[in-house]
Amino acid sequence: MVNWKRYKFSLFAFTLEIVFIILFGVLAEYDEPAKPTNKNLTSPVPNRYPMFQDVHVMIFVGFGFLMTFLKRYGYSAVGVNLLIAAFAIQWAFLVRGVIHEVTHGEKIHITLLEMLSADFASATVLISFGAVLGKTSALQLLVMALIEVVLAQINEYIGLDKIGGVDVGESMYIHAFGAYFGLAVARVLYTEDIEDSKGEGTVYHSDLFSMIGTIFLWLFWPSFNGGAADDDEQYRAVINTYLSLCACTVVTFALSAVVDKKGRVEMVHIQNATLAGGVAVGTSANMPLHPWGALLAGSVAGVISVLGYKFLTPMMAKKLRIHDTCGVHNLHGMPGVLAGIVGAVAAAMASEATWGQSYYEIFGKVIPMDNTTELADVMSSYSFIEKGGDGRSALQQGGFQMLALLVTLCIAILGGILTGFLLKLPIFNAPKKGHLFDDQDFWVVQQDGFPQIEVDDMNETHNETKMVLIEH
Known part of the structure; x- marks a missing residue:
């Protein structure tokens, strides 16, 4: 008799890849400069590809190695990260293409900018992966990615196109x-087995591997925040992110030593909180924050992230039954909210007098409405403006920035709850006690050098592993 549980993951993955191939064949085509018949068009590769490649490294190396801190889950941290990202990228092309192009009667164009956006979409799923790391099967994660990419792209469409909430580094819409x-x-997948599991934990070398991910993310984060921007906005995004990360790192080290009873630095803070500065300026990265403003945002991000790891994460697990494996709330959640607030404040305080042309380039909705004398005056000063906007004031734009953040949180939380209940269905092979935080449930693992846990903590389905332990 065929054991379908054994083949469900492979069947699901094969089927979806075949569907992707068919849909790409029907709906997608090369960007115009990439077509062999358009030899005279300029390729965007020299200008756009370097920053795309930086982001690509962040997705596949940075995120993957950042999650290798678990002592028995390193294969999954890097390997399943690769699987999810490769899957989400393809799916994001299709979802974004349907939203922005197919519904307007066009083909999906595979452009460098869309490659960057697809990587961003995969980052959204990888952040969520960090919250459920070690507690979900590969099949569950593919289903989660399938749903989350759709919801995240719909949310971004609502936030950017309908509400007009600007977010160049995607701190609201991704982080x-x-x-x-x-x-x-x-929260929905929480069980008492998670807290009782002896598989969760770190060892010296797993923390060291995790720092590899931290360093890659830290180095390339300016490209993440500035990759979609151009000209002076891109320049500011790089500078603001660079300064925010530096300030965040210093504050993280200092505060980590303060909250430890013996004045020592905690590695989990350095692995994660040092990156919060990149998230904190994501929404406003292309805005003229001034160097001191970027340093301040990074410093605040470092404070809330370290305090979150020290006090909030244990409280959430104990009181709210939310087990956050990687502490994504402290690295991505709270700093992402902070970024939305910083962006809203910057928007509310902005003006043409202080920002010049960037005021209208960044906030297209503040351009005066059509058929008004105000629009005629603005168009006479700035030739790039071809049509009217919504005529918002700076204060109104700040309010819409906050609205975009609130809508994001609502869609994310509600969508996550519904997805969690779906993933609880037995068909998706959720790992049981004894398999949590353990690579052996999905991978062929070499026992030599693999950290062992108490045999009694494994359930009866680990009989093969028990025999290996006894022989050793």
Whole structure:
């Protein structure tokens, strides 16, 4: 008799990849400069590809190695990260293409900018992956990615196109969304077995591997925040992110030593909280924050992230039954909310007098409405403006920025809850006690050098592993 549980993951993955191939064949085509018949068009590769490649490294190396801190889950941290990202990228092309192009009667164009957006979409899922790391099967994670990419892209469409909430570094639409979606899933999937599991934990070398991910993310984060921007906005995004990360790192080290009774630095803070500065300026990265403003935002992010790891994460697990494996609430959730607030305040305080042309470039909705003398005056000063906007005031734009953040949180939390209940269905092979935080449930693992846990903590389905332990 065929054991269908054994083949469900492979069947699901094969089927979806075949569907992707068919849909790409029907709906997608190369960007115009990539077509062999358009030799005279300029390729965007020299200008756009370097920053895309930085983001690509963040997705596959940075996120993957950041999650290798678990002593018995390193294969899954890096390997399943690779699987989810490769899956989500393809799915994001299709979802975004349907929203922005197919519904307007066009083909889906595979452009470098859309490649960057697809990587961003995969980052949303990988952030959620951090909240449920070690507690979900590969099949569950593919289903989660299938749902989350759709919800995240719909949310971004509502936030950017309908509400007009600007977010160049996607701190609201990626980091906050991914964190709170993942936390909602984690809450629904919570069981007492998670807290009782002896598989969760770190060892010296696993923490060291995790720092590899931290360093890659830290180095390339300016490209993440500035990759979708151009000209002076991109320049500011790089500078603001660079300064915010530096300030955040210093504050993280200092505060980590303060909250420890013996004045020592906690590695989990350095692995994660040092990156919160990149999230904190994501929404406002292309805005003229001034260097001191970027340093301040990074410093505040470092404070809330370290305090979150020290006090809030244990409280959430104990009181709210939300087990956040990687602490995504502290690295992505709260700093993402902070970024939305910083962006709203910056928007409310902005003006043409202080920002010049950037005021209208960044906030297209503040352009005066059509058929008004105000629009005629603005168009005479700025030739790039071709049509009217919504005529918002700066204060109104700040309010809409906050609305975009609130809508993001609502869609993320509600979507995560519903997804969590779906993933609880037995068909998706949720790992049981004894398999939590353990690579052996999905991978062929070499026992030599693999950290062992108490045999009594494993359930009867680990009989093969028990025999290996006894022989050793």
